[in-house]
Structures are given as C-alpha cells and as structure tokens.
Amino acid sequence: MTIALPPNDQESPRELQPKGWLRYFSFSLDHKVIGLQYLVCGFIFYLIGGALASAIRVELASPVSDFMARDVYNQVLTLHGTIMIFLWIVPVVNGAFGNYLIPFYVGARDMAFPRLNAVAFWLIPPAGLMLISSYFITGAAQSGWTAYPPLSITTPEAGQIIWILSVLLLGGSSIFGGINFIATILKLRRPGLQLMQLPMYCWAMLGTSILVVLSTPVLAGTLVLLSFDIVAHTGFFNPVLGGNVIVYQHLFWFYSHPAVYIMVLPAFGLVSEILPVHSRKPLFGYATMVYSIMAIVVLGLVVWAHHMFTSGTPPWMRLFFTIATSFIAVPTGIKFFNWVATLWGGRISLNSAVLFSCGFIINFVLGGITGVALAQVPFDVHVHDTYFVVAHFHYIVYGGSVFVIFSSIYHWYPKFTGRMLNENIGRFHFLITFIGFNLCFLPQHWLGLNGMPRRVAEYDPQFTFINQISSVGALLMALSTLPFLWNVIHSAFKGPLAGDNPWRALTPEWLTSSPPPVENWTGQAPLVIEPYGYGKEHKEQINETTANTNSEKKNQ
C-alpha cells in the first residue's frame, strides 16, 4: 500500500532556528540537539569535577593538610560530589542519551514536550555556573553533597544557600525531564509498537523517570526547609532550637538513595543496548530484564534508611531496611547474569564500546558485592563513614555509570557525528581508565576496613602508602581523559566516515541516516518489533535494506 505522507518541513517552526554549530548554543527544540547539549555540557562539568577529584587525591597523598587549607578541602570535596552527581552523571545518563535515543526508540519525531525539554536543559548551565562561582565569590558550601544539618547550618551561610539554590534548579530540571520521558514513552509510541517490544533503554528510562518524579520533589521540599533554617533561623533541623536532624536524613535519603538508581538504571539500559549489537546475539531474558528494572524501582523507594544505621535508628527499622536492601541484589543479579548470558557464545567484537561495557560489568559486580555487605547492620556500623563506603560508592557510580557513559559515547559517536572514533586510542583509553580506576579505589576498601574516616583532609600516617597508590591511580584516571578528548575532537573532523549503520545494529536509531535528519526519518518511522533479532539472517538483511533505502524517500 502506498500512502502519501505530508511534507514534514512545511511551515516548521524549526526553520527559524539557527543552523549548523550555532544551534547547539540556542534554545533548540530538537531532541537530538538537546541530547548533545546535555552530553557536552555534562562532560565539561565532568572535567571540572575531575580536576577537583585530582586536587583531593593530591591532598591525600600526604597525611597532613599541606596542599590546601582544611576549609578549602571541604569546599573542594563538596563541589566534587555535587558536580559529579547533579551536573555530570544524572544529566548525561538521563538527559543526554535519553533525549537522543528515546524518540527514536518509540518511533517519534521528538519528545512529547519539546519546549519543556529545552527549558530542562537550559536550567543546568546557570545552576552549574552559580555553584562553581560560589567558590570564588563567597566560598562554596562545606558540608558535603549530603548537606547534613547541623553542619550545613553552622558552616558559612552564603555558600550553603547558593548550593541549595543550584540543587533546586537542577532538581527542577530533572523533574521536567522525567515528566517528558514518561509522557514520551507511554504516549508517543508509534502505532503498532507494543510496550514489551521497546528497546530496554526505554524501560530503564521509564523506571528512572518514575523514581525522579516521586523522589526529587521530596529533596526540593527538604532543601527549602533547610534554607529556612539558615536564613530565617527556624528550627526544623536545628537541635538547638528543638529541631530534629534525623528527619532531614530520612527526607534527604528518600531522594538520594533513589538517586543512585537514577544514575545507574539508565546505565543498565544503555549496556543492554550495546552488548547485543556487538556480540550479535539477542538480549538474553528480555522480560526478566523488564521485571527486574521495575522491581528495582519499587525496592529502591523503600531502602533509604540503610544510609542511617548509625543515626540511632530503632532495631525494627534496621531489620526492615537490611532485608529490603538485600532483596535488591536479586533483580540486580538477574540483570548481571542476563548480560553475561548475552555475551556468552556470541561473536563479540572487542571494540572500545564492548570493553567499557565489560569493565562496567566487572566493576559493578564488585560494587554490588560491597553494597550487599554494607546493607548488613553489623558490618555497616563497623565501616560507616570510612573509605570503604567511598570505594563502594565509586565502584557503583564511576565503575558503573561513568564506564557506561564512555561505552555509550564509543557506541553512538558514529550516530551523533557520522564518523568513527579511532579504535586503538579507544582501547588504550579503556586500559588506562580501568587500571587507574581500580588502582585508585580498590585499595580504599582496605583503608576503610582499617578505619580511615572519609571526608577529612588529614589521616593517620600508617595509611600513607596505600593513599599514595590510590593517588597514582587517580592521576592515571585524570590522564586517561586526554586520549579520549583528542579522539572525540579529532575524529569529529578527520575520522573515517561511518556510513548509516556501522555496527549493523537493529535498534531503530540506526535505521536512518547518521547523523539523522531533523525529523528523524525522511519517510515514516519504521516499526521495529524485535530490536534484538540478531543471528536471524532474514531480519538482519531486511534491516540493512531498510537502512540503505531510508535516506531516499521510502514508503511501506
């Protein structure tokens, strides 16, 4: 059958928008432009946060506070945590890849609310600049990314208030993004496309967005109350005025534990997209993947108090949250085994994307094991607030999410730019990142078990040697950014042309030209009901012909 489609570019408001590179600095409504805006903006903040991390490791190379003053160390620590979480990982795994990929995956031409989408992005640069400039103007916040009162009430006020304002802006951005993703996935699906036929990243983003919408507002409300405590001298969380600091911790962790899943669930989704393509096998256990994502969403909302086992929580609460937290290992384990089974017996091309994904699997298992250990009250009480927690956390968010971000950049770079990255530099980048990361954070388990407290600029001299190993690892991680940067910048201009579908992938974003046209498809959106149909010859063939003919006008 042939159905004449209306021309898409007729009186499109997009005609009024800047063309070329200028559109990346405009209030663009194109989800692909917004996705790349998120990605590049996030990466710039990653470089800043990474420089701060390097400063922390330089300070910790010696047991005394010699590289920077103690209050500067506190500011650097706070900025590092806040930037890496709120300005790098959350915007990139959700905003960047979500915006770029979700409309393709559901077969839409854009997100459900393009203007809201642009607003959500443009809240981020001012919030980030405000946060960083507070260091130079008033002195940044000093109470860590958790901003626990009474510490956050007693440290200098101006920096703390600026911190609260910028986190509120970033929270708003996150909520707007979450609403947009839910509406796009549930409402904008191409006719004929069922929920259970969606690529896994859609499910991950649906789950993540539910968490964002349910938990971020609670943090926002809590921070408003905290700012009242600081500015108006109310006593919500100030024990001197009869307030209750534990309530702040409950409300804070009601957001900030799900925040870990907000950072890592999209990463799960991205890995589930990357591994099948490069091992030429269907994603193992699609349905169990979906159910385990949803199980993690539900469980993720009821485990927050495991961060508070030393905050005088009553025994029944400790018991409940220990059990609930341990349960999370089940869906996570299912996902882990599914990835391994996806790789198992596949024709794996060991390129940079796969290497980073495999690095993610290895690191994440280590982080997951220490996570289960930390869920047990007796053990947690022993290592609470030590470097063991630092090591665990970084295995989840760096070894987990950041490895996946790099893997995704290697995988989707040809889609973004139409050019290939240099594989040898990519493999070299993986090697020094992986070695540097493990050199930096593996020894910290030992430090924590032996009682080195976190967040302090000085420590007992007996830990010096291990800290120096850790600092060398951090230096390697910092250096690993250089080949990556050279690779992405050089390849954008000089990289070999990729063609439309260099990985011969079956997911919908590859069934159009690279980079895609403004309206995503020149013809109508293809109906991809089996995005992981690898190893089934006729399907691959059909998709290749579709990809080849899609740049010309094609009708079903």
Next chain:
Amino acid sequence: MTTISPIEESSTKELVQIEKEHADHRMFGLAAFLIADGMTFAGFFAAYLTFKAVNPLLPDAIYELELPLPTLNTVLLLVSSATFHRAGEALRKNEAKQCQKWLLITAALGVSFLASQMVEYFTLPFGLTDNLYASTFYALTGFHGLHVTLGAIMILIVWWQTRSPGGRITAQNQFPLEAAELYWHFVDGIWVILFIILYLL
C-alpha cells in the same frame, strides 16, 4: 515474521494522522507534574508527623488550634472546586458568559480563602520561629497558600482569555481551563489532607 512488518491499514492511517500533529498530551504531563508536587507535600506531611511523634513540645508551647476559621476555609475551597467544575461545564456547552461568571466566583472564593488564612495568621499567638510546630505550621500552610495564590492568578488569566470573542479559550481549545481546573482540584485535595493532619489530628 519480519522486523519491519507491513502494518494494518488502520494503524497506518493513525500514523499519518500523528505525522501531521500528535495528540495533545499536556494534561498527562500536568498530571505527572502534580504527582511530583504532591510528593513535596507528602515529604512535608511526613516531616510534620515525625516531628509530632518524636519531638515532644514543652508544656508552655502547646497551643490548641482554633477550628472555626480553618473549617470555613475548607468549605470555601470545596465550594470553589464545584464552581470551577460548573465553569468547565459551561465552556463545554459553549456558554461563554456563564463560564466567565463561574470563573469569577471561583476566583473570589480562592481570594477569600487567602484573606481568611491571613486573618488566621494574624490572630495566632505564635510566630514563624517560636518553636518547631510553629515553623512547621507556617511552612505547610504557607506552601499551600502559595499554591492557592498561583491557582487564583491562573483562574484570572483563564477568565481574561475567555472574555473576548475568538479569544484563546473556547469550546474548541479548552486546555488552559482544564489545566487550571485540574490544578485547582489538586490544591483543594491537598488542603483537605492538610486540614485533617494539621488541625484534626
């Protein structure tokens, strides 16, 4: 059978339809936002109830809230929800004059709620920073009052846009009115919960 399968004719027609313009999902988006907004209130309620459970007040700081004024407020808001519904019904029947009348009544009820809230604030014997309950009381009612204020402004904007013939809000384009209505019902619902938790419990 194939990954790119020929699709049913009906769904192709539907596809061509959404190629032109996709359906309006703004109400869905608003509902999702209101869930998020409701979670902010849920956080405040949880904080209040925990404070109440674990932070006993000194005997001289205990104050029984007076009920008549907040009860009147509850009635005002509940009635205003009904009048807003009437306004929406009138718009759907294309009766612009009726719609405007009910909108103005709704806005008046909202403003009188705010006025009555102000009276309560000025007659209460405690201030914002007196003690934990005073602070929580003002935070909860104030945050809700902010919502009512925004809602009242929305109603007045909607009223203004229904006025001129060929204005933005007509029986064909009801979204602004429906959005404001959903928001208003939400704010009323939150007040009922707030009234129960803060005044009755």
